[in-house]
Amino acid sequence: MRSYRQYCSVAKALDVLGERWTLLIVRELLAQGACRYTDLRRGLPGIATNLLADRLRELEAAGIVEREDAPPPVATTLFRLTERGAALEPVIRALGRWGTPLMRADAPGDRFRGHWLTLPVSMFLADRTPHEPSTTVEIRAADEIAVIEAAAGAVTLRTGVPSRADAVVTTSPQLLLSVLSGHMGIQEATRRGLTLQGSRAALERVLPEAPVTV
């Protein structure tokens, strides 16, 4: 392991986390939970498979990741964060918060994954009518499908197609983030290409009332 050799806790943290891809692997395990090697590759478009294998070994040696040979019917290796690894959530959140303004720039070639919405959803959204029955909004952006659920004061995100949705939003990732962060109204977003089917109220239930400043 290459080290900065500085007796400073920031440098020590970066000795372990500072290499390329390492913190993004942690992001994946925070957003997806325990998952397979192949799921990690899907969530890290652009990574070379040898680098993913290397990093997972290093993270395991550092006590951040543990691997588990899942029994049948899964019959595969699962990678999960240890407690020490889960303690990196504040680091990932701080980075994501700081990086949020960079999301407004146009980025044509960027890849997108639905579960990356986990962090923005937790930062921007809230259940504004906690006493009403739960509602779900299906999100379709860049061929990814996810579901935002509002229930009893909590807003959660999960990936995959819901069995039932009160509303379906189809849009680009950029427009979606503008709307979720409250910087663009639904009406304006619709003019720019977002489509909303079903209950508009189900979407408005979770949106911020004013643009969220991060």
Place this chain on the structure above:
Amino acid sequence: MRSYRQYCSVAKALDVLGERWTLLIVRELLAQGACRYTDLRRGLPGIATNLLADRLRELEAAGIVEREDAPPPVATTLFRLTERGAALEPVIRALGRWGTPLMRADAPGDRFRGHWLTLPVSMFLADRTPHEPSTTVEIRAADEIAVIEAAAGAVTLRTGVPSRADAVVTTSPQLLLSVLSGHMGIQEATRRGLTLQGSRAALERVLPEAPVTV
């Protein structure tokens, strides 16, 4: 600039901050404030001068650092964080907090600088007797000299020799951190080689009552 090309705020942040040395340069500018190229080099032992020049250019292009040609009598270039750069403090603090447990491991070859104590001081120490007149403790560790001042409920660190000190602590960086974090008592530290001259109460005024868990 190499990019992950992922439409995710964490990846966007790491596009800008993820290269080797970049976040340590930010740490330096947070801890030292505006400073000269040479001061940065002193605070970043191990960095190659061409890398420092490269990173400063990149940070300037990203709007994180700005350079200012200071007028006489300074007559030199000063580097300082922009507002956007100062907004990285939560990132540095989160990394430093997570990295703190790594400081207990023995690290024989590590370099140390007095101003790196800024973060631990703000995390661990508090003025336990805010109504008493201010006191200062001179810290001598690994040929670096710094001063911890307790005044009116606030604890601050500065580097350099104080004009007057109520106490003088001479020790190794490791022992010092153990004491400041409350994991080792003064008595035990003294047995292990720490020396305390002057007012023991001046040191105890700022120490935590119990080991700080981070």
Place this chain on the structure above:
DNA sequence: CCGGATCCGGGTTGATACTG
């Protein structure tokens, strides 16, 4: 399909020397 290992070309890093 899963979880990698291996090989290779090119880019990045780090040490040293040097300069206006």
Place this chain on the structure above:
DNA sequence: CAGTATCAACCCGGATCCGG
């Protein structure tokens, strides 16, 4: 003081291959 220039070594990304 604030950097450039140079160069060897290393790391990264892409492609390919391989044992379960």
